[in-house]
Amino acid sequence: MKKNFLIIILIFLLPVILLGSDPLQISLWHQMEPSKEPLLKELIAEFEAANPDIEVNALHKGTEELRTGFQTVAAFTNTAPELVYGPSDNLGAFEVMKLSDSNEESIIAPLEDILSPEFLDKFMDQAKFLYKDHIYMLADRLGNHLSLCCNMELFREVGLERPPETLAELIEYGEKLTRDLDGDGTIDQWGLVWNYNEPFWYVPFFGGYGGEVFDENNVPQLDSQAAIDAFQLIVDMRNKYKIIPEECDYNIADNKFKQGRAAMLVNGDWSWNDYIKSDKVDFQLATLPIIEKTGMYCKPMISATGYSISSRTKGEKLDAAVKLLKYLTSESAQKRFAVQHKSFPSLKTLQTDPLFTEDKVLQVSARQIEVGVPMPVIPEMRAAWDAMRPALQNVVAGALTPAEGAAYQQKLALEKINSMYEDAGLVVTTGEKVMKAVLYILGIALGIYLCYVFIFKFLKVLLRNSNSVITRNNRFAVVMVMPAAVLLFGVVLYPFIYNIVISFSNMSMTNIHSWRVIGIGQYLKVLSEAIFYSTLWKTLVWTTVNVFFHVVLGVFLAVILNRKLWGKAIFRVILILPWAIPQYIVALTWRGMFMQDSGAINLLLSKFGVDAINWLSDPTLAFIACIITNVWLGVPFMMMIALGGLQSIPHELYEAARIDGAGRWEQFKRITIPMLKPVMIPAITLGIVWTFNNLNVVWLISNGGEPADSTHILVTYVYRAAFNLYRYGYAAAFSMIIFIILAIFSITFMNRSKVAEKA
């Protein structure tokens, strides 16, 4: 009997044993454009079918998130993905992050140790990214480079047969192709459009005039004559030759070209496919022109996108990751990407493949790559971009001359690079060790005190032996509050304490693990910069204006709606819409409405005879645009709270007041306002707090602080200035200061309204 039983059990267990363990799971974090993702998914599906014991989890992440996400997760935890696919400019940032304090290995693994030399030999040199003597990335495509896109249909309309080859031709053709087609005085077709607000589109000309962003010692060279010439060219294109629109960003340029309203466009290889598919464009690619002054071609920056392996990957997972990498960079994969998306393959054998040599677009792309310059991989490049951006925008707006702009960007670049390295190489003195110990003790003491207040006091109440009414009341109250308190406490405490500790440290790019407590140095740094005070003022203005309109309009609408009205429900729903729609798309839609040429706001104003306002290029107007958008977003919320609050006011009060002869306004002042207070004051206080800290709206409308980093409130400034350059200690101190200011502001407001007591 027992033997039979055992056999039955074994039979049941057999399938489990045979199926073996769960498939090996490896993760790939990638940054592929949404249009390319389906192909990636196809390839992965094929790989999984061929390797049933491996399961691949592919996760898409946006550029910034991929970089900061991978850095943080790989440097601080064990959950890093095995493979990461991103652009080569991430390499510097990745390499600098070490695995831990004692381990000098960086978070990405040198590929020459993992892949055989024969395998690596199959790839072009530019695909094997060498940085500090190690190959950290293997690219499956080269490019990400800008070129000249031409719509030959529009060319032929004015009798031109081919794209321009020199700068003089570019200008000449541009002038011919900029036309007012219906004779109404406004330009309907532009000769040239491009995103001239981003330095990535500035460097091709900068390079063409002979400029170099960094010299051999990684010192920026942004104030050369080439910089001035390039600035001058852009300014002339806009003001002198008038071949580019007065306001143009990425989306405007892309749009106009796609719709056949611009003849030439400077854009990168990720976008060409869209244009090829558009039936309004007869697409032809050309290299950016030769600049006669130097005899050199314009030099766009070439980078590559490829695969890196995280150094935490070992053993079986490493083998699986390598297999996947080989599959995704294989000849068939690269061919499919080339055909479907015009990506430039990185395998040597494909360079002579007819698929490639017979494709006109890819051939031009190859020529452009030949004359371009590789994008510097060093982390200082970020500082360079952040310096060039405001300079470029100021020069275009006419606030700086080209010469001043060049000097400005050089100065900024040096400052920013210094700030990235400012906290490096600090020697730990005994004094600092003592201070670190003291801070830790204080931190622990704070933690214990908070635990005492929230837990022990509560426990005391719960466990007290007496049965008095007060005790029973207290016990009841505490039981009602405990679950919420535990939840909140648990989630919020760790980040708060962490932030406090970091704010006293020198944690930055060079000290990710080896940071030391240095005292209040970061706080002093924040408080000593003039930009802090001007931004603080702006934030106060931002908050007060917003909350004022939120409350006034919200209460106003609630009072109006609070009566028998036909269609009341419909109006309520429509008025709540701004709150219901996800903020991101709405903010971007508003940004579109503020555009000078094509924005709805200016179009509407023109119907009233008002001239077009240049909303987004003027600091004050851009700020006002942000405020308008945020008011639109915030009114429904206050309206809803007020509507709820109005429900608790009894009719009889109004009746009595009317009998006593009080007018509408009197009733409002004497009855409505006082009775709404207990409900509105919490909402207003929180409204103040949220508006003060609202990162999204200002960031999205101003596109990260434009024009020229002048549209900022405190939080967006921290995000731009501190996080971008990995100055974590500085950012933490800054955040603490924001927090303290806000705390003082709101608590004062609340005490003035005396709401802590019962109404």
Place this chain on the structure above:
Amino acid sequence: MNNKNNIYELTLIYFILTVFAAISLYPVLRVLTISLRPGNNLLTESLAIIPKDASFDNYVKLFQAKPFLLWLRNSFLVTAMVTILGVVLASTAGYAFSRYEFPGRKAGLMSLLVTQMFPATMLLLPLYIMIAKLHLVNSMLGLVVMYSATALPFCIWMMKGYYDTIPFSLEESALVDGAGRFRSFSTIILPLAAPALVITALFSFMSAWNEYIVAAQVMLDDKLFTLPVGLKSLQGNMSTEWGMYAAGSLLVSIPVVILFLLLSKWLVSGLTLGSVKG
């Protein structure tokens, strides 16, 4: 409510409401326009709401090419849990803060407010670390916990403020009649606080439904994506699938509007009226 509206007043009111409704609606309609336009265009120079070549392509693509329904299911699960948890915890905690003077009350109220003041920049880095170290990665429970913690402070304050407007005499009479503290709370006060409960529910719903940053950190398996994370994946470095993104955003707003419609009945409850004299 003042029922003596004369014609002039009514006309003025309708006029004002229409203007505000138009202002509220217009940007939303533009999002609709983007979603109806084929070919992935964010900007346009025409004021037309329905574009010339309008089609529902983007909506179809959203369901076919992307796992929109999966995202929807995940979002619903997480959000439902957060809403329930939020309403339960906020209604009880708010009540305690409103009616009772217990040790830690003032500190509790203050700290609720204080947690709202942390700028996002303060929390970004420790959030990554905390989520990874606590193995909250890929866990829906983790999301529920974090979202509830974010939404609670406001909801508790809201409920407390509303309870403050309900006179204590109501519970007193109930307690005198022999009902326990919890019973008088649940059967008498809670129904009266319906408008505030509605706002709490809506707010908790919104916090979870539209939240992106934490979800992107926690959900590393794309089968667990919630709607905001799914929509964000339509955004590329340089090129975004604007059409699908706009379509998705509109679809995402519909449940919120429906919820609001369902709950607004209680938003206008006037049950307090006439129940207390003097």
